[in-house]
Amino acid sequence: MIELEGVCKSFGKQEVLKDVNLSLEEGNTLVIVGASGQGKSVLLKHMLGLHRPDSGKVRVLGHELGKASERELKEVRKHFGVLFQNAALLDSLNVFDNVALPLRQRTSLSSKRIAERVHELLEMMDLPEAHDKFPAQLSGGMRKRVGLARALSLDPQLVFFDEPTTGLDVHKSNEIYRLFHKTREKLGYTGVIVSHDVPKIFKLADEVALLAERTIQVSLPPEKFQISENPLVSSFVNTTMGPVYISENEESRIS
Known part of the structure; x- marks a missing residue:
């Protein structure tokens, strides 16, 4: 459904993405995490066809977006839904x-x-x-x-969520997660979520990818991401964002 292969992107002399490899199968939900300023939004815009890579390939729904015409991009985007950070x-x-x-x-x-x-x-x-x-x-x-x-x-095939809980308190964040779970179960779409809200977001993920030092460090199921030996992942989980743990009460609110 989505495949990024060796994607690189710079703006002027600033390298933002370097050799990014990432894939998402139909029906799954991919959560992309990383510290602020690591390029998560730039990566998301490549998947939406809003940025073209300097090198590498971005394939979405069988189309290589980096080489697609504006007309082809328009057709592909008919199958997208996007929840912007500010709702727009x-x-x-x-x-x-x-x-x-x-x-x-x-x-x-x-x-x-x-x-x-x-x-x-x-x-x-x-x-x-x-x-x-x-x-x-x-x-x-x-x-x-x-x-x-x-x-x-x-009724899109792919739904993209850009920091869906930014600016919301715990109760309202849980409500958004509950609705994501509810609508995904009902409509069966494939999801991509860019989020900083660890650990709660792990409840919704089939795969969690960490973007750090301009590239995807790992892309793993949540339970394996939590115990990854990659030092950048360990630092992100245990120091930057805290342990990957969710209480039973919070889990029931999300589900």
Whole structure:
């Protein structure tokens, strides 16, 4: 589904990615972690086709994005959903119209069917009464949920999450994780999550990849990542972010 092979990227004289190798199978969730400033967002933008590598290959859904035309990229992105770090809602549109926007722009569905789909998604996000509200009237957690509803509106094969819990308290973060688990189970999409929220994010991951010193150090199942002998992984887990542990109470809130 996603494969990066020997990806390198520099901006001027600053090398950001060096020989990055990474893969993700259909139906799985990949979590990319790393300290701030390590290039996680740059890596994510390569997967979205927003950056082209200086060398190496980025294959997504069978397309090599580094060589794809803008028309081909547009076609590939029809299968993407993206939850941006700030939710990226349009302030001038209410919740209903924000969620309906991709359906109006990219499909030929009738107004009735669009309304049904929007209400279905808002119900899934536990926001059935929010359709007339504007972003300024919503809490940070509610804005993220509306952003997730919009990201899922076209029933994408791949959903990308850029720091989905940034700026949220523990309760609202757990709510986002619960909705991720719920929607993934219901819709069956493949997920890529860029996050700093260790250890909770491990609960959702099939693979965890550490980006450090400009490259992917390891990509392992969470339980193996936790005990990796790679010194950079050990430092990240045990010193920078704390031990990979999640209490039973927190686990029940997420699941």
